[in-house]
Amino acid sequence: MTFLINIFFWLLSSLLKYQSSTEQNPPPSSPLFPCPNCGSHHTIKNGSIHNGKPKRQCKECGRQFVINPTNKTVSDETKQLIDKLLLERISLRVIARVTGVSWSWLQNYVNSSAIALSITCPLTSENPCYP
Secondary structure, three states: HHHHHHHHHHHHHHHHHHHHHHHOOOOOOOOOOOOOOOOOOOOEEEEEEOOOOOOEEEOOOOEEOOOOOOOOOOOOHHHHHHHHHHHHHOOHHHHHHHOOOHHHHHHHHOOOHHHHHHHHHHOOOOOOOOO
């Protein structure tokens, strides 16, 4: 009988130790990363980008996003320099190297500038945009 009482007290003491240790060190909860598009907290892990930053995907709207992105905006001075270098007919690769922007960003910038130029200045034989 004393043997059973000893086992009971041993189980009770180990259970109390376990509860106190879990109260001091709670299990790590999954951090909440809200979707930048809809603000939902229903996001799941979705791999990582080329430099190892984790990607998430929103279960509500389906948007993929990177946690703590390092977006670098191109200044207006750099855009003005790019416009001047384009008028000098310098290649896109050289302009990208000189200004420090990526080639793909520069290509998108040139394409959007060309579309904006074609909308504001239609090319006709009576009204040429280029002198």
